[in-house]
Amino acid sequence: MLLIGNGRLLTLAPDNPFQEEGAVAIEGDRIVAVGPTAELQQRYPEAEWLDARGMVIMPGMTNTHMHLYSTFARGMALKDAPPANFLEILQRLWWRLDKALTLEDVYYSALIPLVDCIKSGTTTILDHHASPRAVRGSLEMIARAARETGVRTCLAYEVSDRDGEAIMREGIEENMAAIKKYRGQEGLLTATFGLHASFTLSDATLAACREAAAEVGSGFHIHVAEGIQDVEDALEREGKRVVERLYDHGILGPETIAAHCVHVTEREIAILKETGTLVVHNPESNMGNAVGCAPVGDMLAAGVTVGLGTDGYTSDMFESLKTANVLRKLVSGDPNAGWTEVPAMVFENNRRILARFFPHPLGRLEPGAYADVILVDYHAPTPLTAANWFGHLLFGFNGGLVDTTIIGGKVLMRERRLLHLDEAAIAARAQELAVKVWERF
Template sequence: MLIIGNGRLLTLDPEAPYQEEGGVVIEGDQIVAIGPTRKLQETYPEAEFLDAGGRIIMPGMTNTHMHLYSTFARGMALKDPPPTNFLEILERLWWRLDKALTLEDVYYSALLPLIECIKCGTTTILDHHASPRAVRGSLEAIARAVEEVGVRTCLAYEVSDRDGPEIARKGIEENVEAIKKYRNREGLLSATFGLHASFTLSDETLALCREAAEELGCGFHIHVAEGIQDVEDALERSGKRVVERLADKGILGPRTIAAHCVHVTEREIGILRDTGTMVVHNPESNMGNAVGCAPVGEMLAAGVIVGLGTDGYTCDMFESLKVANVLRKFVSGDPSAGWQEIPTMAFTNNTRILQAFYPRPLGRLIPGAYADIILVDYEPPTPFTGENWYGHLLFGFHGGRVNTTIIGGKILMHNRELLHLDEAAIAARARKLAQKVWERF
């Protein structure tokens, strides 16, 4: 048993989001109590004590759409002309990179961003993987990395027809095996059924995926209307827009994540709401790919559950929070926009989304929740209260301020030092592998 105390306790529990002084009691991988430090020490005299030293004690940040496999793209030069639209970005970069990955590449390209997650305080991610020439065993390779590093991760393989029916079949099988092994069990790992996007999936493949998912009782994790090309393809295939086509094919529902939803209409927003489909906004990625900005205000106002992710652009969710905030203001032309929507996405809706994949609460410091906790170096320059905590977090926090990261009750980083991994050795091996990937690319 461990008490983390003597800190400013930001629980993110809507009923009591902040205590000026407090602590958390951990037993195994879950929180058993919160409260004033002295009272906790009196109640649990046998517990070890970790002194937060006045730091912020808060839940780890969560990322509901991530691509670990994108790691080896960092610093890589394209020999083709620069892409001019989203489809060319996929064709000239991502669909060539994923084909160049071996199982060892998959493993190492997961290790490094998972380590980055620890260092910037992101304790849970929903990953979305592709490696068409190394499909079988790829999710297990990521699972090995997850267990070694210790970041809570939901696995998914993105099924696609772009590499032919045999690769699509292998992708379906990879999802099924991971879901059977990891879903609805305790521990770091979970799994769901990954799909790439409507424009790379035939009606026949969607039907096979739906049938497999129905037998497993799960939903999907799929890119939806990220670029306008997805919309154009859906209209050409079916005479319907992306959300309409996916709804007709039985892909949407309360266990499905529709990542992006940049190009959706009012009618499609209504379908997302009525089906209970969850959406994840990825502001940095959308800006970087120049695809537009999702109508997050309209979706939230309509009652759609919209969470916040990074699409692999960063591991730092504090960074994503800041970008989501300024993008909302810029697009709307309203300097007050986003003030309620962004924390709702990051701290309320991400928690709701994760309930579909894990048996206990995440993103809250409450009894019964997973003990995924970070300590943040932050000395407030102005009063810090239960009413204004978000203003402090938005403008004062970043991943580099994270001092300590605890996931599942295990201290993985303390005083900015990783306690269980040799990051330099892992990075050295990754660099050698990345060079070979670039050559194959």
């Protein structure tokens, strides 16, 4: 048993989100008690003691749309003219990079951002992977990296028609194998069925994926109306917008994640609500790709569950949270926007989304929840209370202040030091592989 105490407790539980002083008792991979330090020390005298030394004790941050495979794009120069729009970004960068990856590349491109997750306090991710020249075994490489780092991960392979039918079929098989192996387990890993996007999926492929997913009782993880090109393609194919097309093909539902949803109409928002489809907002990526901004306010007002992710742009969810806040203000023209929507996305809706994939609660410090806990070395310069904790988190917290990261009851980082990983050795090997990836690119 592990007892973490002598800190300021940000439980994020709705009835008591903040306590001036407290402790968390952990047994196995779950929290068994939360309360005053002295009380829990008396109740669990034999527990291993971890002194928070006045730091903030809070749940690990979560990321509901991530691309681990994007790692080797860091610092890479394109060999032709800079992309002028979103489709060219895909064609000239991402669809060339993913085809250059080997299975070892997949493994190391996962290790690097998973280490970054630990260092920035992100303890759970829902990944979305592609490596068309190394499909078979790719999700197992990511699973290996997740086990070795200890970061809670949901696997998915993005099926697409863009590389031909044989590779499309391999993608279906890769999803099926991962779902059968990891779905329903109580450990760090689970899986869902990945799809790329409507504009790279034919009617026949959507039907094949729907049939395969039904066999294992899975929903989907898919990009939806991220760029306007996705909308134009759907209209040209069937005279319908993206959400309408996916609805008609049986892709939407309460187990499906629709990432982005930048270009959606009021009617499409109603469909997302009616089907219970889960949406993930990725503000930094949408800004970086210049695709626009999702109508987050409209979706939340309609009752759609909208979570927060990064689309691979960063591993630091504190960074994504800040960006989501200022983007809401900019787009709405309202300086008061973001104060309720952003914490709802990252702390409430991410928790709801993750509940579809993992058997125990995440995102709160409460008995029965997974023991995913971080200590943030933040010493408030003004009063920190149950009423204003989000203002402190928004303007005072960042991933670099995370002192300790615990996932599933295992201490992975203490005093900013990784306890089970050689970060320098991982980075050195990744650099060697990156040179070869860039040459193949």
